[in-house]
Amino acid sequence: MRGAVSAHFSTLVRKFSRFTGKCLAIAPHLGFPVRGGADKCAEMTDRPTEIVKFDNVGLRYGTDPEVLSDLSFTLFPGSFYFLTGASGAGKTSLLKLLYLAQRPSRGSIRMFGKDMITSPRTRLPDFRRRLGVVFQNFRLVPHLSAFDNVALPLRLSGTDEAKVLKAVSDMLEWVGLSHRAQAIPETLSGGEQQRVAIARAVIARPQILIADEPTGNVDPDMALKLLRLFEALNNRVGTTVIVATHDVHLLKKVPDSLIMRLQKGRLSDPTGALRYPPQPSAAKASAKAPISKKGGV
Ligand SMILES: Nc1ncnc2c1ncn2[C@@H]1O[C@H](COP(=O)(O)OP(=O)(O)OP(=O)(O)O)[C@@H](O)[C@H]1O
Numbered sequence: 001m002r003g004a005v006s007a008h009f010s011t012l013v014r015k016f017s018r019f020t021g022k023c024l025a026i027a028p029h030l031g032f033p034v035r036g037g038a039d040k041c042a043e044m045t046d047r048p049t050e051i052v053k054f055d056n057v058g059l060r061y062g063t064d065p066e067v068l069s070d071l072s073f074t075l076f077p078g079s080f081y082f083l084t085g086a087s088g089a090g091k092t093s094l095l096k097l098l099y100l101a102q103r104p105s106r107g108s109i110r111m112f113g114k115d116m117i118t119s120p121r122t123r124l125p126d127f128r129r130r131l132g133v134v135f136q137n138f139r140l141v142p143h144l145s146a147f148d149n150v151a152l153p154l155r156l157s158g159t160d161e162a163k164v165l166k167a168v169s170d171m172l173e174w175v176g177l178s179h180r181a182q183a184i185p186e187t188l189s190g191g192e193q194q195r196v197a198i199a200r201a202v203i204a205r206p207q208i209l210i211a212d213e214p215t216g217n218v219d220p221d222m223a224l225k226l227l228r229l230f231e232a233l234n235n236r237v238g239t240t241v242i243v244a245t246h247d248v249h250l251l252k253k254v255p256d257s258l259i260m261r262l263q264k265g266r267l268s269d270p271t272g273a274l275r276y277p278p279q280p281s282a283a284k285a286s287a288k289a290p291i292s293k294k295g296g297v
């Protein structure tokens with residue numbers, strides 16, 4: 001009898017996790033699902049409890065000193081992460097490791113339950129297709145229109161053209177660019193290019209969305225709207241989201257998110273327990289700009 005109940009419970013958890021895409025476990029004594037419960041998830045579902053696992057990862061460019069050191073952390077499926085840190089702290093470098101554009105100099109990286117260091121290079125395109133990436137410098141295809149840039153991931157995955165038309169039109173409308181659908185990137189403003197880049201990253205509902213300063217070029221209202229797009233992907237599709245940002249206001253807009261903070265290439269809080277990053281110190285804020293009154297810079 002106990003076995004039958006346990007099996008039924010296990011099926012329920014599995015169904016629930018598949019439905020939400022989140023790593024959830026049901027607390028029997030509470031009678032409702034709770035976030036986390038990773039061990040329970042591992043035990044009772046066939047989904048991996050982690051989608052990304054870094055172990056003692058370091059990165060150096062050429063023979064320069066390490067720009068990332070001793071990174072050990074786990075990202076759980078269906079969670080929402082912000083990555084913060086000063087300019088030059090290593091946010092883009094960390095994201096490059098995540099979107100498989102860069103190999104670490106040391107340590108191990110597992111994604112989707114596979115070792116990314118030892119996986120053959122021929123497997124990488126398959127892993128990359130599961131990622132949606134918003135690059136800090138957008139990287140739109142210059143000779144393609146806004147529409148065709150956004151359509152790219154769907155067309156690469158062989159989606160029916162009628163579905164592409166509907167999905168891309170809806171997405172362009174959401175990001176406020178229906179009227180610029182046929183424009184090529186060089187004729188778009190920085191903020192418009194950024195919105196195209198975001199639309200392209202989310203259109204195919206990736207398993208992991210990696211966004212590098214995705215709202216750096218848009219006004220606060222549009223930043224919030226784009227953040228809602230990420231949240232919808234996270235909540236409805238179960239996409240794991242990681243957003244690098246300087247914008248401390250943005251962090252407060254996603255109450256369920258976890259915050260990772262890089263300081264000179266090291267994670268100051270790998271667990272995400274630090275909910276809000278420290279404010280800039282008064283001394284730094286009031287420091288004088290190196291501009292002389294008489295001429296010069
Ligand atoms: N290709 C490269 N070759 C050499 N050094 C690099 C390279 N890319 C980045 N760096 C160095 O690595 C460090 C981390 O850079 P990174 O771009 O990851 O920082 P960041 O936190 O994203 O900064 P920002 O907020 O300004 O975008 C910096 O000191 C940078 O100069």
Ligand SMILES: [Mg+2]
Binds near residue numbers: 091093136212
């Ligand atoms: Mg950067």
